[in-house]
Amino acid sequence: MRAICHIGHHKTGTTSLQAFLAQNSHELLKAGTLYPWVENEGAANAVAKALRGRDDDDELSINIREAHNALAFRMLADTLPAWKVPGYHRMLPHSNQMMRAIELQIRELQPETTTLCSEVMSHFGKIAPDLITRLRTKALRSVSDISVWCTLRRPDEQLVSWHGQQLRFGQAPAPLSDPERGLKLDWLHVDYRGVIEPWAQLIPEAKLILRPYDEVKAEGGSIDDFFKHSKIKRPAKLQPAQHLNVGFQPAVIILLRKANKQLPKPVAAQLASHMTALTRGMELFGTSQVEFLGEASRKKLVEHFAPIHAWLSQVSGRKAFFADIDKMAQCNPRSEAEALQQFLDQLTPDRLQRLPSKELRDFLAQQHA
Structure with missing residues (x-):
C-alpha cells in the first residue's frame, strides 16, 4: 500500500482539489484510492454513500470537504497553545482519535493508495515538525510506500496571492512594498525549504513530488495535475470539480x-x-500586470530566496525549479x-x-x- 500526503501549498488549488476528492470519495475508493474521513460527519457521509452506492452533488460541510485541514488544525491546537481550531471546524475529536480513524480505514479497506490533502499541513515543518512523525507513525503506520507532494508558486506571486487572502480574512497587513513591515521573509510563503525539508528528514523513505504552479496550471489545474502525476486511477463517473478560493483582482x-x-x-x-x-x-488589470512589491522589496526577496531556490532545484532534480525565476526581479508595468x-x-x-x-x-x- 502507498500513501500520498499533499501538503499544499496555500493558494495553489489545494482547496479545489480537497473538495473534488471529498465529493468523489466513493468512486475513488471503488477504484482503489481512499480519501479518509476523520470525524463523525465524515463517517456518516461515507456510510450514506455506501448505502446509495454512489457519490452525489450535495454540498458538503467543511468538516467533510476539508477533512484533512480539520485534522491538521486539530493536531496543531492539541500541540501548540497559540493555535486554535477555527470556529468553522466544529465538534472535532482529539487528533489521536482522528488519526486512529484513518489507520482503521486503511486496515479495513486495504486501499491501493491513501491520499491526505491539506495545505494546513504545510505549517508542520516550520512550527511543529514532531507532528510529521505523529502522522507517519499513527495514521500511516501500515503504509510502506509514501510520497510527500507540494505545489509551489514563485514567491513574489505567492506573497501577492497570500496578501489578498489576508485581506479576505479581514486583516490589514502592511503593503508588500514596505520591505521592513510588509515583507516577511521567514514565513512559509517564502521559506519553502523550511516547509519541505523536515518532511524529507523525518520521513526519509518518502518520495518528494514538488510541482511548480505554472506547470500545474498548464496541466489544467490542481485536479488534472494530481491525477496525471500521482498515477492513481481516475474513475469515469465523477462529480464535476468546483473552482474554490479564487483570488481577488x-x-x-x-x-x-x-x-x-x-x-x-x-x-x-x-x-x-x-x-x-x-x-x-x-x-x-490582472495580478501579473500590477506591481505590489516595488524595487526595494523585490531586491530583498531575490537575495533571500536565491539559496532556497538552489536547494529546491537540487532536490527536485531540475536545472531551475522555477524556470522563470529571473522575472522575480522585474517589476510589473502598472x-x-x-x-x-x-x-x-x-x-x-x-x-x-x-x-x-x-x-x-x-x-x-x-x-x-
Whole structure:
C-alpha cells in the first residue's frame, strides 16, 4: 500500500482539489484510492454513500470537504497553545482519535493508495515538525510506500496571492512594498525549504513530488495535475470539480486594504463578500500586470530566496525549479494607483446601488475624491 500526503501549498488549488476528492470519495475508493474521513460527519457521509452506492452533488460541510485541514488544525491546537481550531471546524475529536480513524480505514479497506490533502499541513515543518512523525507513525503506520507532494508558486506571486487572502480574512497587513513591515521573509510563503525539508528528514523513505504552479496550471489545474502525476486511477463517473478560493483582482486587494483599516470589521467583511458581484463585467488589470512589491522589496526577496531556490532545484532534480525565476526581479508595468483608478472609472451609480448599505456606498464614493 502507498500513501500520498499533499501538503499544499496555500493558494495553489489545494482547496479545489480537497473538495473534488471529498465529493468523489466513493468512486475513488471503488477504484482503489481512499480519501479518509476523520470525524463523525465524515463517517456518516461515507456510510450514506455506501448505502446509495454512489457519490452525489450535495454540498458538503467543511468538516467533510476539508477533512484533512480539520485534522491538521486539530493536531496543531492539541500541540501548540497559540493555535486554535477555527470556529468553522466544529465538534472535532482529539487528533489521536482522528488519526486512529484513518489507520482503521486503511486496515479495513486495504486501499491501493491513501491520499491526505491539506495545505494546513504545510505549517508542520516550520512550527511543529514532531507532528510529521505523529502522522507517519499513527495514521500511516501500515503504509510502506509514501510520497510527500507540494505545489509551489514563485514567491513574489505567492506573497501577492497570500496578501489578498489576508485581506479576505479581514486583516490589514502592511503593503508588500514596505520591505521592513510588509515583507516577511521567514514565513512559509517564502521559506519553502523550511516547509519541505523536515518532511524529507523525518520521513526519509518518502518520495518528494514538488510541482511548480505554472506547470500545474498548464496541466489544467490542481485536479488534472494530481491525477496525471500521482498515477492513481481516475474513475469515469465523477462529480464535476468546483473552482474554490479564487483570488481577488488587484483593484479589489487595494480597496480591501483600505476598507479593513477604515471600516468596522463587519462592514469591511460585507464589502469583501460583494466584490465579485460588484466587479462582474469590469475590465480590470490582472495580478501579473500590477506591481505590489516595488524595487526595494523585490531586491530583498531575490537575495533571500536565491539559496532556497538552489536547494529546491537540487532536490527536485531540475536545472531551475522555477524556470522563470529571473522575472522575480522585474517589476510589473502598472501601479497600485492605476489599478484602483481603473476600477473607480467603471464604478457607475447603478453598480454602487448593488451594495447593501449606505456606509459601503459612501466609502466607495469617497475613493473618487
